[in-house]
Amino acid sequence: MSVSPADVERIASLAELAVSPEELPELTAQLDRIIGFVAQLSASGDTAPEGDVQIGPLETPLREDVVIPAALVRGPAEIAPEFVEGFFVVPKLGAMEE
Amino acid sequence: MTWETVIGLEVHVQLGTRSKLFCGCSTNFGDPPNSNVCPVCLGLPGALPVPNAMAVRLAVRAALALECGVQEVSVFARKNYFYPDLPKGYQISQFDRPIATNGKLQIDSADRGPVAVSIQRLHIEEDAGKLLHDRIPGKTAIDLNRAGVPLAEIVSGPDLRSPAEARSYLTALKQILVYSGVSECNMEKGSLRVDGNISVRRPGERELGTKTEIKNLNSFANLERALGAERVRQLALLEGGGRVEQVTLLFNAGTGEVRPMRSKEESHDYRYFDDPDLPPLKVGAGTLEEIRAELPELPGAKRSRLMSVYGIGAYDAGVLASERSTADYFEAVCRLGPDPKSAANWIMNETGAHPAPEALAELIGLVADGTVSHQAAKRIYPELHGGSAPREVAARLGILQVRDEDALRRWVDEVVAAHPDEVVRYRAGESRLLAFLTGQVMKRSRGTADPKGVQAMLARRLEDS
Amino acid sequence: MAAATALRLAEADRARLNATLAWSEEALAAEAELIGRSREPGALQNIPVAIKDNIVTTGLPTTCGSRILEGYHSPFNATVIDRLHAAGAMVACKTNLDEFAMGSSTEHSAFGRVRHPLDPSRVPGGSSGGSAALVAAGVVPVALGSETGGSVRQPASFCGIVGVKPTYGRVSRYGLVAFGSSLDCVSVFARTVSDAGRVLRVIAGSDPRDATTLTTPPMALPAPRASLAGTTIGIPREYFPADLDPGVRAACDDALARMRELGAKVVEVSLPHSSLAVPAYYILAPAEAAANLARYDGARYGARAAVPGDVRALYRATRGAGFGAEVRRRILVGTYVLSAGYYDAYYARAQAARRRVAADFSRAFASGVDLLFTPTTPTTAFKAGEKTGDPVAMYLADVFVCPASLAGLPAMSLPIGRSDGLPVGGQLIAPPLKETEMLAAAAALEGVLEADTEVSR
Secondary structure: OOOOHHHHHHHHHHOOOOOOOOOHHHHHHHHHHHHHHHOHHHHHOOOOOOOOOOOOOOOOOOEOOOOOOOOOOOOHHHHOOOEEOOEEEEEOOHHHOO | OOOEEEEEEEEEEEOOOOEOOOOOOEOOOOOOOOOOOOHHHHOOOOOOOOOEHHHHHHHHHHHHHOOOEEOOEEOOEEEEOOOOOOOOOEEEEOOOOOOEEEEEEEEEEOOOEEEEEEEEEEEEEEOOOEEEOOOOOOEEEEEOOOOOOEEEEEEEOOOEOOHHHHHHHHHHHHHHHHHOOOOOOOOOOOOEEEEEEEEEEOOOOOOOOOOEEEEEEOOHHHHHHHHHHHHHHHHHHHHOOOOOOOOEEEEEOOOOEEEEOOOOOOOOOOOOEEOOOOOOEEOOHHHHHHHHHHOOOOHHHHHHHHHHHHOOOHHHHHHHOOOHHHHHHHHHHHHOOOOHHHHHHHHHHOOOOOOOHHHHHHHHHHHHOOOOOHHHHHHHHHHHHHOOOHHHHHHHHOOOOEOOHHHHHHHHHHHHHHOHHHHHHHHOOOOOHHHHHHHHHHHHOOOOEOHHHHHHHHHHHHHOO | OHHHHHHHHHHHHHOOOOOEEEOOHHHHHHHHHHHHOOOOOOOOOOOEEEEEOOEOOOOOOOOOOOHHHOOOOOOOOOHHHHHHHHOOOEEEEEEOOOHHHOOOOOOOOOOOOOOOOOOOOEOOOOOOHHHHHHHHOOOOOEEEEEEOOOOOHHHHHHHOOEEEEOOOOOEOOOOEOOOOOOOOEEEEEEOOHHHHHHHHHHHEOOOOOOOOOOOOOOOOOOOOOOOOOOOEEEEEHHHOOOOOOHHHHHHHHHHHHHHHHOOOEEEEEOOOOHHHHHHHHHHHHHHHHHHHOOOOOOOOOOOOOOOOOOHHHHHHHHHHHHOOHHHHHHHHHHHHHHOOOOOHHHHHHHHHHHHHHHHHHHHHHHOOOOEEEEEOOOOOOOEOOOOOOOHHHHHHHHOOOHHHHHOOOOEEEEEEEEEOOEEEEEEEEOOOOOHHHHHHHHHHHHHHHHHHOOOOO
8 A cells, every 4th residue: 555645635635734746755755655664564464362451541530510710821812823802813714614 | 206305413512511521611601702711622732631520411411311322431532623613623522432322302293293203322522612704804713712612412313304393303302401401502602503414215215315414503493494495405406307415505594595515525534533631431320320310300201290190281281391490380389279270371371470389379269269350360460470469469459359249230230221222132032242241241340340240140130121 | 059050051052962942040040939939848859850842831931842832831831840849849941852752863853953962973862852961961860751652761771861651641641742642651861760760759640630640559769679589570582683783782681690690580571562563653653643733723822824815824834834844744644544444454453453562561461570671772872864864764763662652561761881882771661550669670770780881971
């Protein structure tokens, strides 16, 4: 299974990552190499039992339903690239509009 | 050509918690933008989610009310996509291991009678924030107060056969969730949202036709209208020899038309995987039984019980049981003695705030024993919500029913004297004029005369020539 | 201590280690003032701790070695920072790292590579290279790093210091910028096993803000032991291939001989699925990373590309320019292995492989082995630029450290000798929650090796 430039473009689009036409060939080659490397897992065809080793807790802890103040040392206005009248601001939806 | 309509609904309800699903921010509606936010719901680097116990409880309660099987172990999963109202670039939801499956909800279909609509699944997920497109010219404004609010998504099977049934289903679903205290289910405030899936097929066909999805419906009426409009569109397409494309549509309430959403992308690839920040969610048998015990009497059971215990009919039971508070009020009044049918009528017919149960019970009693006429009682009723007692109001308004024979005879004499022609015609056989003459006596007495006594007295009087 | 630390940090800057990304005298003074308020001395009173720049701090910026977070000042402190403060320790500086902790050499930082303290032409390892270099150079006595696939043990081995990764869930991840959530562990660098244990004990413990922390009794400090009598050390044959670097092999043989002298029983074991670990890791970690890094879009914090157009144009330009090449590759790999049609072939298989790797360890420990011993890295510190041409070559540097990460086990590296003047690290791997036993055994070994492992002048 090899990775094609079209694959890379589709994946980059899903991941909202700009990839220029100049970058595409080398990036495709690198990804092909990496996917080729990890694909050896598919080839291993291991039938040994997997075991059920638990990493981390067995069940999630739950939180009591109380309102807690956020304790932010600096608020949204201070960290946002653009913040107007209490809102985070980004461009129009454009192509993303449903 | 006949066609069968197949509809399924996907409903999102906001679970009625104080804090968000994965953090301690307030869920309060209408606060200043970005004032109920913290690292977790802002999606700041390093933040982590921890689930809200009450959200889980309410979701389980909803699942039990809808007769679902509750999974002892369910798993949170990441649904990955980019949108400005989604701070992490993924929504924490549930995918292949939801908390509940296989429930049902009974509705009454005008066409088919009682129908059990299947509930395929109920799962927990976090809400996204809000985008405002006109707040700042040329830009999108983002308010993340709503991001992270807990939702239950409830998906029905494709069991509805008309837009009207879809509306009935949504009404019944809202009722059961409000009853159970799970959610306010207020469409205007966004705590109840519905998307409809609709397709058509030939009767008898087992395969489903291609379905379309209608999103962002904002009222029960528009749900029904939109499904109706889309049905018409699909039938026109098919009968013209075309094919239905799988599209997502929006409904324009003004024009009554559906139109496809602008983006013509294929369905999203959400790349679901189990959220590694959240170990499995467990609901033990003990907790499940505790939550089951918390369930109130549900609408169906309540309707049946009101009918059997109080002897009222299905329609009345339905109206009284539409809200828990109304049904509770009805029973509180009946416990004080009045005839249930009278109580039901009063509660159903009178608008505005109900008076205290004792007051209504007393009023009904006063009518029953003839102290006031029914007409007079209707004048007393609005005065009761201030806390006044019915008898006092009656006295104040001067409408205590008059039964005194002398007073009645005086009015009867006056009316007989004033309407000689009618008296002659009555004696000649026009017996319906008795009602007219009774009415005249009632008028003279300004409604306070006992109508039965008046009628009897008039009848005897007119018999004597 | 603040002033002394400032002097050493300034010196390190002059030496062009490039190990720090942020420090200032004002910040140090603020830290001194903060810890000076406590009335009783804490377990780490006045100790300056260097913090890897993927752990958020309110007093200094957090960049994760990335342009996309340039200028980001976190509104909250990581839990581990709160715990250090409560113990009287001070944040010394933020240290350089491979961007978003993705790398094994610290050459993938957007702010330049870190130089190995002993040989500036070489890498200190990664991704926690900055923290390792500062401890190795004597600028600070201890540092926090993070591990996802070996990013503390490997640089500890290259730099000749101690690096300890706890059991997954032992230390809170709240405030550790997520890379591979099911693998990430805040970890500790120190010059001695004892110091590493002291720091680990302070930062460990369940945290209500992190649902993946374990509720366990607090970690005990190891009791000093001079003998390893009664301890069985397992050596997995898969970690000692025939073509293992001779210098590394020699140091390991020496360490094993010392352990036998101390009374340990040494047995050979097999971890047959070891070769699945690196491929499985490079499916699972990028998949989680792709989702964890989706939040960096220029909308609410961090850097934003100044481009015309709609929201999508903003996202694509910001992320395209803000992420470096390695991060971009991993996001793409991660997106690919989760995408429709590929989940079963890659992600699901990798999960299965992970369970097999973990089961191998369980079986070995159940067979009577108390600790496993292996080389930490297949080579000593390599030259800068040597492995950046081929991403897979870089990934294979993690071959011995990756499996314990997948299994969530506590593991550590300690210096066991030199090869051509460069440090060699030996790795100990313990059963879950057995950090205390692991540190005790390591200290015993350290005691007899001490004379040979002087690090920097």
